[in-house]
Amino acid sequence: MTTKPTVPRSSWLALGAVLLAGFLHTFDVTVVSVAAPAIKDGLGASDADVQWLLAGYSLAFAVLLVTAGRLGDAYGRRPLVLTGIVAFTLASALCAAAPNPGVLIAARVFQGLSAALLAPQIAPVIILLFPKERRGAAFGVQAAVIAAATCGGPVIGGLLAHADVFGLGWRAVFLVNLPIGAVALALAARRLPAERSGQGPAMDPTAVGVATAGLLLLLVPLVEFRETGGPLLLLSLAGIAVLALLVPLQRRAEQAGRTPLFAPGLFRGRAFPTGAAVNFMVLGGVASFFLVYVVHLQDGLGLTAKETGFTLLPFAVSAALASGASVPLTGRLGRPMLECGALLMALGTGVLLWASVAQGAELRPAHIVPGLVLCGAGMGLLSPPLYNLTLSAMARGGIGSASGVFSTFGQVGSAAGVVLVGSVFYAAGGGGSGSVTGVGWALGCQVALYLGALVLLRFGLPRPAPRAASAEPAREAPAAEPERLRR
Numbered sequence: 001m002t003t004k005p006t007v008p009r010s011s012w013l014a015l016g017a018v019l020l021a022g023f024l025h026t027f028d029v030t031v032v033s034v035a036a037p038a039i040k041d042g043l044g045a046s047d048a049d050v051q052w053l054l055a056g057y058s059l060a061f062a063v064l065l066v067t068a069g070r071l072g073d074a075y076g077r078r079p080l081v082l083t084g085i086v087a088f089t090l091a092s093a094l095c096a097a098a099p100n101p102g103v104l105i106a107a108r109v110f111q112g113l114s115a116a117l118l119a120p121q122i123a124p125v126i127i128l129l130f131p132k133e134r135r136g137a138a139f140g141v142q143a144a145v146i147a148a149a150t151c152g153g154p155v156i157g158g159l160l161a162h163a164d165v166f167g168l169g170w171r172a173v174f175l176v177n178l179p180i181g182a183v184a185l186a187l188a189a190r191r192l193p194a195e196r197s198g199q200g201p202a203m204d205p206t207a208v209g210v211a212t213a214g215l216l217l218l219l220v221p222l223v224e225f226r227e228t229g230g231p232l233l234l235l236s237l238a239g240i241a242v243l244a245l246l247v248p249l250q251r252r253a254e255q256a257g258r259t260p261l262f263a264p265g266l267f268r269g270r271a272f273p274t275g276a277a278v279n280f281m282v283l284g285g286v287a288s289f290f291l292v293y294v295v296h297l298q299d300g301l302g303l304t305a306k307e308t309g310f311t312l313l314p315f316a317v318s319a320a321l322a323s324g325a326s327v328p329l330t331g332r333l334g335r336p337m338l339e340c341g342a343l344l345m346a347l348g349t350g351v352l353l354w355a356s357v358a359q360g361a362e363l364r365p366a367h368i369v370p371g372l373v374l375c376g377a378g379m380g381l382l383s384p385p386l387y388n389l390t391l392s393a394m395a396r397g398g399i400g401s402a403s404g405v406f407s408t409f410g411q412v413g414s415a416a417g418v419v420l421v422g423s424v425f426y427a428a429g430g431g432g433s434g435s436v437t438g439v440g441w442a443l444g445c446q447v448a449l450y451l452g453a454l455v456l457l458r459f460g461l462p463r464p465a466p467r468a469a470s471a472e473p474a475r476e477a478p479a480a481e482p483e484r485l486r487r
Helices: 009-043 047-075 077-097 101-129 132-163 169-175 177-191 205-223 230-244 246-255 271-300 305-311 313-333 335-362 365-391 396-428 436-460
Strands: none
Touching: 009 047, 009 077, 009 101, 009 132, 009 169, 009 177, 009 271, 047 077, 047 101, 047 205, 047 396, 077 101, 077 169, 077 177, 101 132, 101 365, 101 396, 132 169, 132 305, 132 313, 132 365, 169 177, 205 230, 205 246, 205 396, 230 246, 271 305, 271 335, 271 365, 271 396, 271 436, 305 313, 305 365, 313 335, 313 365, 335 365, 335 436, 365 396, 396 436
16 A cells, blocks of 8 residues: 655645635635625616626636636746736725726726636646645645635625725725735745746747637627627627637647647547536536526525525535545546536536425525535535546646636636526526526526536546556656756
């Protein structure tokens, strides 16, 4: 029986720094959603302003992810992480001080760009600093932090927006980021190692421009769908066509000796395309669920923002607990662990569908706790192993690129899920946001997405060979890579 290699304390502290920064990103997505009504009243913002307050952040985040991941490959993780933390903290201060909706929206876009610098660096930091046998634990901690941010966002956002701490009102929602950002910056500056191998080769500017234009064409119509309707979605098809041009551009970049935007061979095997597609479907279901069910709880059942946050708490708590449980189980179960997670998400959403339709206007938080627990547990069992198994096989020189592309699939899936499932929700309900019929159809769409993810996992993701069958353990670089990193 082989013992797992130990991980230096400095590696855990470095991980803590990037996870604190990652916490800020997830926390801000959820906290602003709940605080949006208070922001609207405080600044006199229009419905369109509130939409762009939420969408501007996500759009900026999605557009820069791939480029930021490749920049991390070229120049190392440390400068991207430090720059991202400083920029995000500054953007949070600008959000808190915003005198009008226009300034606040601009600051939120700045926040999204800053978060995009950080997010693709987390997986590379784990893979660089942790040996293969201990990465599951690190990815599990990452999933628990994300669950805590998802859990804390609605609750803390609701409390801060209504408590009017020191007379700050909704501005306290953004000021909370300042001390967290300061701690993350101090830890990262002290503990995050610098990579000596990054030569900083110039990336292909044409590929960067094409990727940015394609993502904008793809995502802006999705963001504006409720305001403009279906015709604008034709631009999304044009965005897909523009993104397809990246394939020949990447080949030319490789042949010319330039750094391609995507890591070579990213889509040649089955593991990465399947994992990215599953991420697209799962996050599409989760993002649309939070949109649909938050609206249903508030408009249909009359819950306040604070009550809504506490009602959805079982989802985040069960996700955090399941993430921890997935760490020891993944090594023994592998792909079946992911399949179990997708099945639990489908089952939990089905329970929510049954309770919501059966109880109708008499629905109470206690009725939906079982479904929320099942769905959260499924996500905890699915997301950390999916991230780990999809990215761990990538070459170290391209892990940042792979992380950025993987996350971009998730962001596009979130936007598409909100548009498509949200459209079903409002159309089936005859335009009524509190309609039981609408929420039933929307939850049915989410069940279909999770079952689709289950099928992809079953037939698309290669089953790794059992450890006992391996004649020779895979060679793994030391955890801290002393020849490439300097403290």
